[in-house]
Amino acid sequence: MRNLDERITTFSRDGLRFDVTDAGPIGGDVVVLLHGFPTDRTSWDRVASRLHAVGLRTLAPDQRGYSPAARPEDRDAYRLDELVADVLALVDASGREQVHLVGHDWGGALAWLVAGNHPTRIASLTVLSTPHPAAMSRAWRRGNEQRLKSWYMAALQVPRLPERAMAAGYDRLMARCGLPPDDRSRYAAKLAHADALAGPINWYRAARHSDVGAHRVQVPTTYVWGSRDPFLGRTAAELTREHVRGDYEFVELDAGHWLPETRDAESAAAILRRVARAG
Structure with missing residues (x-):
């Protein structure tokens, strides 16, 4: 494991190199921030600054398909087990046995899987927008609400x-x-061309061919959902509590999908409550 006093600008796994923004008090508890589709690590900038103000250190990676040196061409390189392993490699690089994990959109789906499958590495979990994957599947089967949103x-x-x-x-x-x-504008500068979007879109293509189990989450968890989210409906949001065994808080906001960008104050407050209660 890496020295706790070193800043992390990149980490490597399986021949790929991932870019990371490491900020906040270097001795603070570590919060890993996983971005969604089709954005990048800067989606967390507003939230992260609020976490730094109370002594937390944040690690925000550009994930597989987004970091220029971590864009494999093969669809199968984006299977969920590979994505989970990337996050664990960043946790190892942090030098900490446990981190607080936060995710939005696809980063949220990944965060559920990391926490469910590797609870000893996660001190707390906060997910923005994205329901637990099993709740999402149940909502899909129950009726047209989620099917229409997920077209x-x-x-x-x-x-x-x-x-x-x-x-x-x-x-x-x-x-x-x-x-x-x-x-x-900021995301478009990196992503608005076909070559840059191939990897991010492969997350969707490879998910159908992945076999990572969506276990119930045992770590302390907060789920924040916007009631006006055009992609993720109420049924899946409300079913999510049935897939968490640990301490759980559900926060409903009168908001859309892009919570880190548009509701940074409420998002940061939910993260801070969760971190404090897990401590």
């Missing part, structure tokens, strides 16, 4: 075309989804 997942299974279409209309599409202009 795009099937569209992204098509080879090559989604990357080209999304690159051509990135700003317009993200505006329709409610992402603020400054954030759209």
